[in-house]
Amino acid sequence: MIRLTGIEKAFGTNVVLHGVDLEVKDGTVTALIGPSGGGKSTLLRCVNLLERPRGGLLELDDLTVKFHGNRSPTREELHGVRRRTGMVFQAFHLFPHRTALGNVVEGLVTVQGVGPREAEDRGRALLERVGLGHKATAYPGQLSGGQQQRVAIARALAGNPRVLLCDEPTSALDPELAREVVDVLTALARDGVTMIVATHDLRLAGTVAGQVAFLEGGHIVEKGTPDQVLQNPTQARTQAFVSHLNS
Amino acid sequence: MPHWLEILRDAFVPLVAAGAAFTVPLTLLSFTLGLALGLATALARAFGPKPLSLLARFYVWIIRGTPLLVQLFLIFYGLPAVGIVIDAFPAALIGFSLNMGAYTSEIIRAAIASVPQGQWEASYSIGMTWSQALRRTILPQAARVATPPLANSFISLVKDTSLAAAITVTEMFQAAQRIAAANYEPLLLYSEAALLYLAVCSVLSALQSRLETRLGRHLSPLEIVR
Numbered sequence: 452m453i454r455l456t457g458i459e460k461a462f463g464t465n466v467v468l469h470g471v472d473l474e475v476k477d478g479t480v481t482a483l484i485g486p487s488g489g490g491k492s493t494l495l496r497c498v499n500l501l502e503r504p505r506g507g508l509l510e511l512d513d514l515t516v517k518f519h520g521n522r523s524p525t526r527e528e529l530h531g532v533r534r535r536t537g538m539v540f541q542a543f544h545l546f547p548h549r550t551a552l553g554n555v556v557e558g559l560v561t562v563q564g565v566g567p568r569e570a571e572d573r574g575r576a577l578l579e580r581v582g583l584g585h586k587a588t589a590y591p592g593q594l595s596g597g598q599q600q601r602v603a604i605a606r607a608l609a610g611n612p613r614v615l616l617c618d619e620p621t622s623a624l625d626p627e628l629a630r631e632v633v634d635v636l637t638a639l640a641r642d643g644v645t646m647i648v649a650t651h652d653l654r655l656a657g658t659v660a661g662q663v664a665f666l667e668g669g670h671i672v673e674k675g676t677p678d679q680v681l682q683n684p685t686q687a688r689t690q691a692f693v694s695h696l697n698s
Numbered sequence: 699m700p701h702w703l704e705i706l707r708d709a710f711v712p713l714v715a716a717g718a719a720f721t722v723p724l725t726l727l728s729f730t731l732g733l734a735l736g737l738a739t740a741l742a743r744a745f746g747p748k749p750l751s752l753l754a755r756f757y758v759w760i761i762r763g764t765p766l767l768v769q770l771f772l773i774f775y776g777l778p779a780v781g782i783v784i785d786a787f788p789a790a791l792i793g794f795s796l797n798m799g800a801y802t803s804e805i806i807r808a809a810i811a812s813v814p815q816g817q818w819e820a821s822y823s824i825g826m827t828w829s830q831a832l833r834r835t836i837l838p839q840a841a842r843v844a845t846p847p848l849a850n851s852f853i854s855l856v857k858d859t860s861l862a863a864a865i866t867v868t869e870m871f872q873a874a875q876r877i878a879a880a881n882y883e884p885l886l887l888y889s890e891a892a893l894l895y896l897a898v899c900s901v902l903s904a905l906q907s908r909l910e911t912r913l914g915r916h917l918s919p920l921e922i923v924r
Contacts, residue, residue, distance in 0.1 A: 499822075499823055501819055501822060501823065530825065533822065533823065533824070533825040534825055536823070537823070537824070538819075538820075538823035540816060540819070540820065540823075542816055544814075544816035544817060544819060544820035545820070546817065546820065546821075546835055547839065547916055547917075548838050548839055548842075548916050549916075550916075557824060557834065558824030558825055558826070561826060561830055561834055562824060562825035562826055562830070563825075590916035590917075591916070592916060592917055592918045593918065606820075606824065607823070607824070609824070610824060610825060
């Protein structure tokens, strides 16, 4: 279970999250939708502490991190949070100097101290899972965008995170390549991988997700099931935004 | 055998011997120490706390702003005045390392900055600490960017070690000077020394190309600028 309570984040004097509450149950997918600059990415990045909130509470299963003011998270908190989360970036951010397999096993070997043999077995299994078992020795530069993002998903899953955080995973891809990535995420959702996905993709928000939150101006304007938020939104702002998604 | 060729032949062994005994070790040691100092300085300047960062900038400012020859004279001839006496070879080693450190620190700093921020974030997201991210993700990529300018510095250093002659180190140029003083053949001797420096630098240039290929083996052909 992931629970965010009153998460507040500001860059300088610019407040980008005004006390956001969100709960994600194990084995479910939550989609964050909303306009660019509305706080989707920042909220995701607060969950794995790439951004440090200035207030609020983050609960990841048994781990609770409380934020106040400029306090930096402790090493233990950072380590605990990163172990429990995996992140997929809009621009992939694969390690260009490592092969697909090298990317996937990097965290296992460097962070978790898994032996090279076992790491390789687990890495190959993860690449199979995203349909790229045959690309283990390819470098990121030799892969299509869709393939790169699938490697990035495998890399994010390698540490067995409790939640996979996806920051607009298909936004840098053409529709065909986006499809590959959506298919992989759909399969993961079916397998019970807990996910929070910031997205403009209706397939992810409408089909894969069990919960949709519309985020604008640092507030969750509306949240509920995809049917509620995407088909019958109650807020005028949500209605306006969703109508553009559908067109 | 013509006379000039005999002179070159006779000087060849002493010149190469001086090169092997002083020029090459001085170059390799100064470069290694300078690179370590450059890395430390770059990290201090880019990531260190304010006082450390300022110290790094101060060091680079002083070294880059004063002539290498003057630095060598200060260390070898100047420091004894305050009771610090250093032999010629270690004095040269200190001077060249300090010099190398200042210049390479700027190369390394720029190379680290050239690695996209996303690489740090991806490293953190899989649980790496700052030092793991630096070692495993950032420096390997920075190394490829830094190789051509570092090779520049290295090749400059090979030739700059001839300045050590001025503080009595009997490196290759000093050896050429001595022989020329004895046989009055400065044109031949300095030409031979020049050719030997050129030979060493040519080998280094070839090694640089191989290193660049190796560090860039993950790149697609379009990303490689030859």
